Structure formats: C-alpha cells, structure tokens
Amino acid sequence: MNKPQLASAKGEKSAMSEEVGMQEMVTLKTIAETLNTSNDLNLMLDTVVGKLLELTGLTAGWMFLINERGDYTCVSDYNLPPALLRKDKEPMRTGTCWCVNRFKDGRLNHAVNIINCKRLEDAVEFQWGDTHDITHHATVPLRSGEKMLGLLNVAAPAKEQFSDSELALLQGVAYQIGSAVERMRLYRAEQRRADLYAKLGEFSTALGLAVNECSNSDAFSLKVVQLIGQHYDWPFATIIQQKNGMFVVQAAYADDKVRTLSSTPLSIEVASHINHVINSHRVTSLSGTQIAEIFTLCKPDQTTNSIASGIAARLPYHTPEETGILVIGIGTSGPAQADREVLEALAEHIAASWESLKLAENRRELARMEERNRLARDLHDSVNQILFSLSLTAKGAESMLSGSEQLLPATEAMKDIRALSQEALKEMRALIMQLRPAGLEAGLLHALQEYGTSQGLQVVMNRTGMRSLPRNIEEALWRIGQEGLNNVRKHADIPSAEVTLKLSNHEVVLTVTDQGKGGANRPEASSGSSLGLSIMKERAQSLGGSLEIVSSPRKGTTVTAVIPLPFESV
Template sequence: MASVKGEKSAMSEELGMQEMITLKTIAETLNTSNDLSLMLDTVVGKLLELTGLTAGWVFLINERGDYTCVSDYNLPPALLRNDKEPMRTSTCWCVNRFKDGRLNHAVNIINCKRLVDAVEFQWGDTQDITHHATVPLRSGEKMLGLLNVAAPAKEHFSDTELALLQGVAYQIGSAMERMRLYRAEQRRADLYAKLGEFSAALGLAVNKCSNSEALSLKVVQLLGQHYDWPLAAIIQQKNGVYTVQAAYAGGIVRTLPSTTLSSEAANHMNRVINSHRAASLSAIEMTEIFTVCEPEKTINLLTSGIAAPLPYHTPGETGILVIGVGTPGPIQADREVLEALAEHITASWESLKLTENRRELARLEERNRLARDLHDSVNQILFSLSLTAKGAESMLSGSEQMYPVAEAMKDIRALSQEALKEMRALIMQLRPAGLEAGLLRALQEYGTSQGLQVVVDRAGMRSLPRNIEEALWRIGQEALNNVRKHAGVSSAEVILNLNDHEVMLTVTDHGIGGTNRPKASSGSSLGLSIMKERAESLGGRLEIVSSSRKGTTVTAVIPLPFESV
C-alpha cells in the first residue's frame, strides 16, 4: 500500500515538474521576440512539443466579433485547402461561444465544426483529428482570442491538461498585451517623428498657396507622402453644407468641391464637430462619407477611420480632417497625432488668411497710390486743358474768320471735360470712399457725383463682411457707370436686400435697354464681365435683364456666412 502511494506521489511530482518546465519554456519563448506572428508560431510549436499534441491554431477576435487566424501549426490537409479557406471563412462553435461571452475558461469542445464540415464536404484528410481543446486568451479583463490544440483520436482533455493550457494562455495573453503596448508606443514615436517633417513641409507650402482650396490639396498630398494612411481628406462645412474639399486615396490627390455629403454622413461630421476632439469612425461610416470618393477599392479596404475638427475662425465655416485606417490594431496613437495635425493645419489656414489679408491691403494701398498719382498728374492736366480750351474759345469767338477754330476749341473743351469726368470716376473707383456711412449711402453719393439721381432702399438688417461689401460697392459703381453712359436717363434705383443666407443688390434704370445695351455674357463689355467675376469669386451670381421698354436691371446675389451677424 505504501509502495502504491509512493508511486502515485512520484508520478504527481513528475507531472508537476513537467508542468513547471512547460510553463518556464513557454515564458522564455514569449520573451524572445516582439513580433506577434513569429512569437505565436514559436509558442504554439513549443507547446505542442512539450504536451505531446500535434496541431494547434490561434484566433484573434476583435470587439466587433471579427476573427483572424494569426498562427497555426501542423494543420490537417483538410483545413489547408484553398490557402486555408476553412480557417478564414467558416464558423465554429468555440468562436460563437467567445462572441456570446460564454467562454471564460479552458473547455473541452465535443468536436470541431470545421473538421465536421471537412468530412461532410470531403475537403481532404483530417488526420483522425475530431476534437480540440479551446482556451480563451486574455489580459486582465480584456478578451483577445482563442487557442485551440488537438491530437489524432484525442476526444478528451483532463483537468490537469486544461489547467496547464489555461496557464499557458494567460502567459500568451500577457505577452500579446505587452507587444500591443510596445507596437503602440513604437507607432506613436514614428507618427510624431513624421509630424515634424509634415509641419516643416506645410510651412513652406503655405507661402505658395493662393487660396484655401489650394492649401487643402497640398495638405492631403503631404499627408499621403509622410504617413501610411490609405486615405486622407479634408471636409468643409459652409452654411450647413458638407463637401469633400480635397482627398488623397489610392495614391491620387483630387478635389470634389461640387459633391455634397449625404444626410447620414453629415450627421457623422456634426458628431465630430460637437465633440471638439478626434473621434473614431467605423468602416460603414467611412463608406457612407466617401461614397463620392474614388477609387472605391481603397474605401472597401478600410477597417475604420478617425476624424478631427479643424476649428477655423471664419464665421459659418468649419473643417474636418479625416483619415482611413487599413489595418486592424490600436489607433490611439493615430488619434493623438491626428489632433496635433489638425492644430498645425488650422494654424496654417489662419496664416494663409492673414497672407491674403496682407495681399488685399497691399492692393488697396496700390490703388490709393494710383488714385493719388492720377489726381495729381493726369487729372490736373485735363483740368488745365479744359480751362485753356475755354479761354481760347472765348478769344476766338469774336472773329468770323476764326469761327472754325473756335468750334474746334469748343469740341476740345467738351472732350476734355468728358475725359475729366471719366478720370474722376476712375479715381473714385480706385479709392473707395464713404463706405463708413454704409454701402447704400456710398453708392448714392457716387451716383450724385456722376450726375445721377439715385433712389436707395433697403430690406433686412445685417452686417456685411468687408470683402462682400467691397465687392458689392464695385459692382454697384460699374452698374451706375453703365446707367450714366448707356441708359440715356439721369436716375436709377438701388435696392439692398439682406436675409440670413444671402445679400442681393439690385440696380435698376428705366432708360434704353435691350440690344442697345452691352451684355456681360457676350464679352463686349469688360466692365460687366468684371462685375460677373466679382460675384462668382464669392460664390454668388450676376443676373442682367434688359428690355427696350422697361430698361435694365442688374442683380448681384452673394451668399453670406452663417454667423456673420
């Protein structure tokens, strides 16, 4: 009796020693690499060698329940068919239990559904493997995947074997979490290193961009050059409408400013803007947002995305920076870097706006200089010419013999006075004055200076951005000039209509119209063409209606920023 007890004790001690050796060997193996696939292949092979089992495989399962076979060792031929298709597409009871949250410990599975299907559909040799043990891989409370091990004709695993497998699974789970953290830190370091390069390139590019559209194109191009994201895009929200301003996909940079996002995609963008932080987007949400973007193949390969708001300081206008992620894995580092990128892009955008303002101020200063020079030189010469012609006319008017010369002097005086009036109008156009008192008041005073009686009216109250007010001032000036030159009347009506979305300026006369008036669309009038270009440059339109009976109406409609009250 004592001899039997001794033998059992020795066997138990030997088994315990074998378990210790197995766990020690596995622990040493886990610390030999930071490459997940290589580590799992080595560990599974070593585990099978130490336990006497023959086949094993590991599934990683994400939060959505999608599984990937990341490691396998000595699979039977039936599971190797078509590049291991049964391990990629089929379902099984152990994965289903994992998704349902019913798999917390190492368990015996009655049989393997993949191998049952292999026998039923005659996929090939199963090497007499019918059952396997399933062990969940976890790190703390975080579930990572499954470890499956099997052997021919083995239909049951003892409690001791399951306990050993459970211990090995804990080691693997801890090693996987360590590798995940290591990869995340390594990626964070790489992303931040590229951030410096991107920022330097963007700083140089700002000086070469003439407008925000050009800057957006440059931004997505630089993102494609410096980062490995398969998709990068800037979405613009203006007056509640979202458009893809520029996108980088499949190695191609493109603009899609005329295509608006759907209501579902706009809701996703509103969520990002309201959060004021970078937010994750699912693959389905990315598809909804970028159905307008090509190539579709790139969009279909995305596993997720991240979007960060671009807090522009222009009223009614915001931007969203969106990237697509093509490989599963931790994206916290990508989210952090995207927020930093958003700050850099916003700063560059503001710098571009300041540059544009400086250019506009330089243009204003140059126009003022030209106005002063014209006033001090050509204007004075024309005035002197007019006075000289008048004096010569009065001296020659008393002699019948000099009558033809007197008439010529009279014509010279008339021409010089007309040229003087044109010059004064040009000077006033170059150097706008009176806008401090309001657009309508300025146009009324301008019309008076041109010999017109201008009746003004206003509907709605709202302040106008400086660039829109100046554009309307120029358009109104040219319209009044045309009334003076072509309408054959001395009066005009100017109406300014304002609402939440747009401003409409209308200049109407009841003079000569129809075919007697030049049209902007025909290109015969440079002034009217410039009026049209001014309106369209601000996203607006110019309409001209001319009739020989009713006169001519010029209407400029320009959209207003959403919050420019």
C-alpha cells in the same frame, strides 16, 4: 501486495510525477525563451505554437485574437488538417463556434475541454476534406492580467479528453503568451505613436511652406489632404466643410489621388454625427456605415473593403461660417489611441495654417488697398489737377477769342478742348473714386448712391433682407455696381438707374437696371469682348458666383450679380 511491492509502486509513481513536473518546467522554460526571441507578433506566435505542440506531443494548434467588439482573427496556426485549409483557410476566417461564442459571453475564464469542434463538424458535414481524425480540442483563454485577448486551441487525432495536468500546463503557457502579446502590442503602439508624431513634424513643415500657394479654402483643403496622403499610411482622408447650413465634402485623398468634390450634401444621419463631432471638440469614431457613405461620395466607383471604420476631428477655425471637419479612414485593424492623438494634433496644425493663410490674404489685401490709395493720391495731385487747369485755360481762351468772327474756328476748337478736358476730368474723378472708394463704410447701397450722384445719375435704391456681408464680397459688389453705373452713364442715354440688393441666408443678389436705349446694338457687348463686362464677370466668378446681363433696345439693360454667402450662425 506486500510492503516491498507497495514501496516500489510509490517510488515509481513519485518518479513519474517528478518526470512530469520536470517536463512541465522544461515546456514553460522553452516557451518563455521562445516568446522573447522576436518582436514580430505573427512570427513569434507561429514559433511558440509549433514549439508547444512539439513539447506536448500534440499535432495541431491555432490561435484567435478577439477585440472589444467581438471580431476575431486567426493570427497563428500550425499543422491544420486540409479540411480547414480550403479556400485560403476560409473556415478559420468566417463563421462562429462554441469557444468564440463563450469567450464573447464572458463564460470562458480557464482552460477547458471542448467536446466537439463546430468547424471540424462542418468540415465533415459539407465534405471539405480530410480532418486527420481530429474531432475535439482543448481551448485556453489568452489574458494579460484582467484583460482578455483571445483563445489558444490545441488538438491531436482521436484525442477527446485532456487531463487536468495537461489543462493546467496549457493554462500556464496561455498566461505567458497573453503577457507577451500585450507587451508586443504596447511596444508596437509606442512605436507607431513615435512614427506618427515624427511624420506630424514633417507634415507641419510641408504645410507651412505650401500654405502661401493657396488662394482660397478649396485650394487649401486640397493641399491638406494631399500632404496627409503623402506623409501618413491612412487609406482615406477628407475635409468636410459646413456651407449654407449643410455639410459637403470639399476635398479627399484616396488611392493615391487627390480630388475636389461637388457640393453633394451628406445624409441627415451622418450630418448629425458630424454635428456631434463639432460640439464635442474631441476626436470621435465613425462607424463602418458612416465612413462608407463619405467614401462613396468621394470615390463612387470604388468599394470600401480596406476601410473598416474612421475617426473625425473638428478643425477649430475661428470664424463660424468656416467650420471644418477632418475625417480619416482606418483599415481593418481599427484606430489606435496614437491615431486619435495625432489626428487631434493635425487638426490644430491645420487650423493654425488656415489662420496664417487668412492673415496672408489680409496682408495682401491691405497692400493692394495702400497701393490703390497711393495711386489715387498721385492721380489727384498730378493728372487731375492738370486736367482741371486745362479746362480753365480752355475756358479763358474761349472767352478771349469769342469777340472776333475771324477767330471763330479757334473759338470752336477751344470749346472742343474744354469739353474734352471736362469729360477727361470726369473720367479721372471716376477712376479715383474706383481706386479709393469713399463712403463704403456707411454701407454698400449708400456708397453706390453717392457714386451715382457724382456721375450725374439719379439712383433709386431698394433693399430686401438684412445681414452682414464679408468684406471681400462687399467690395466685389461695390466694383460691379460701379461698372454697372458707369455703363448707364456712358451708354444708356438716360440720367437715372435703379439698384436692388437682395440678401438671404444663402446668397446676395445685386441688380443694376436702367430704362435706356440698351447695349444690345454694341458689338463688343454682345460678343463679350468688353473689358468692363469681362472684369465684372471675373469678380463674380472669383467668389463662386455668376453675372448675367440682359439688354434690349426697348427695355433697357439689367445687370444681375449673384454671389453665394457663407453660413452665418445666428
């Protein structure tokens, strides 16, 4: 080749290089402009893949995003061959391939040629359909800085090799896509965080208005999960409470429905993880298996396909026997940092509302006690004194009339008046004692013994076990024991009774026994229409307990109240 021909060849080569360089610049510029056209991730990726194939002359492309656990999702595809479109793109959603495996192993750091595509090989082997003569593809890692995000794959019919310049161009495009994906993820994360915190304010306001409607912990838990379901997009929410040393699901929200649950305990494995949540004082992740067990307890007739994992936060109640855990089920996308932050804030708001509920209950209880004390004082200062004066007057009149036989009927009438007034005075003193119990601060058994003595009964006290009783349970047992001793005085026709208090870790049992004539022959007792017995049962049932009455003409009567106790940390 002579010098003019050599110079011409060099010029043509230089011109081609410049043309290729310009084409690469146009491609990168067009991709950059395309990446800034939308904040919708899927729409943006579909558009950029299509534009990349148009500029490079390739025909098919697809993109995988791969999370920290190695789970991949095909987020975009363009012009896939029919073999990969079968059954709603099942080949792109399931199975594995060389490029994904190499990405997981950390061995895919730059654009490379893939000799064979396993998905297309399977399509040919199992005759899934036409592959458009595509057998190979190039794969390029998507990254933002040091963070690996996924893979970009591109291919064309009968193309088995990509040149170094083509791979370099694809590498540059992949960097642009990776940066745009990360930018959009950050934008969406901040947008979600803002939305979640805005909903937190609405939730807190609604809970503050509704808390006074709750009468106990079950009603409170039910209201909490209901409001979480109304304000947030989490598919599942539940509150787990520690009762008698075991964790049980108390209330749950799922499928737009709220329900209370039976006291079925969690398995040892899940309970151990819940204990870890309590001890760590931080939001903790739950695996798919763990959240599935909790969900199954709440919705045994449903599957957990829409819930891939969960997060749990401790509800920082001040009393150890009321330890609670708030559990949230998360969809297939997994929990974001914003979900964790808001769940922790939710737990604080719920705990504050719980304390407000307890304070409101205490205020109502103090108001009831003050009203009973006021009524007791009024009865003592008015009706009680009048009855006492009536008894003394009747006794004086009886003495004045006793010397005359002609006035004997009047004397007998005065005796009856004095007896009735003394009985009424006794009943009034018993009523005042019930309204304003004296001696309860010295202990339940001491107070019942004092009350029995004031009613003219000899009361034998027995006690088994030792632990403190919550005030509401102690007062309920006091009222039940009072009514039991009243029944002994009125109906047993015997001046003695036995009171037994049995305390265990899980329950308290109060028994009032007499050896009198029994109340089985009283129609109102056997039919359950007795007001006193009904009130006793209501008191026990209001605390989740039960009341049993066994009466026999030969063996007397036994009243047994069983009330469950909250878990007490030692």
